[in-house]
Amino acid sequence: MQIRIGHGYDVHQLSAGYALTIGGVQIPHEVGSMGHSDADVLLHALCDALLGALSLGDIGQHFKNTDPRWKGMDSKHFLREVYKMISEKGYRVGNVDSSLILEAPKIGKYIPQMKTEIATCLGISPEDVSIKATTSETMGFVGRKEGLEAHAVCLLYKKED
Numbered sequence: 001m002q003i004r005i006g007h008g009y010d011v012h013q014l015s016a017g018y019a020l021t022i023g024g025v026q027i028p029h030e031v032g033s034m035g036h037s038d039a040d041v042l043l044h045a046l047c048d049a050l051l052g053a054l055s056l057g058d059i060g061q062h063f064k065n066t067d068p069r070w071k072g073m074d075s076k077h078f079l080r081e082v083y084k085m086i087s088e089k090g091y092r093v094g095n096v097d098s099s100l101i102l103e104a105p106k107i108g109k110y111i112p113q114m115k116t117e118i119a120t121c122l123g124i125s126p127e128d129v130s131i132k133a134t135t136s137e138t139m140g141f142v143g144r145k146e147g148l149e150a151h152a153v154c155l156l157y158k159k160e161d
């Protein structure tokens, strides 16, 4: 059995006039996540964790933020494409763990749906997807509600040929 770990991080500004999509779920809120795509900070961090596990670069190298095809794109598309890349190399996802850092809104009630969305993209059970949330206790850009961050780690495995 070959085992690989990966880590990913992403950050987006929060601004009026944008939707707030996190973990593939639209969350009603007065400000949303700003970016070229739907700016789903959690899915972008997860893509980077999966790519990082196999040293395949980062999300921006595969899906350029100047490419009109990705304007407003649902980030589940990126996660599915990244999953295809790792599958083609013979790897499967063992589990993923993640942390969201945002001051508001409280997102606990959306976590089960986020887990299901992510698990479906990655061909695993929602029990193998962990999502945690914390505020920044009013400190820094997250504390001032100017942005939100996500960290993700994953474990990939490949049975011997």
Ligand SMILES: Nc1ccn([C@@H]2O[C@H](COP(=O)(O)O)[C@@H](O)[C@H]2O)c(=O)n1
Residues within 6 Å of the ligand: 102, 103, 104, 105, 106, 107, 108, 109, 133, 134, 135, 136, 137
């Ligand atoms: N946007 C958030 C932030 C936090 N939570 C939940 O609240 C708990 C307390 O957060 P602290 O930052 O005050 O430690 C945390 O453990 C999360 O469960 C949340 O749902 N949404």
Ligand SMILES: C[C@@]1(CO)OP(=O)(O)OP(=O)(O)OC[C@H]1O
Residues within 6 Å of the ligand: 010, 011, 034, 035, 036, 037, 038, 039, 040, 044, 059, 060, 061, 063, 064, 065, 070, 071
């Ligand atoms: C997803 C991409 C591509 O549209 O754009 P953004 O939504 O701007 O997100 P970011 O995490 O800044 O960069 C990754 C890009 O590949």
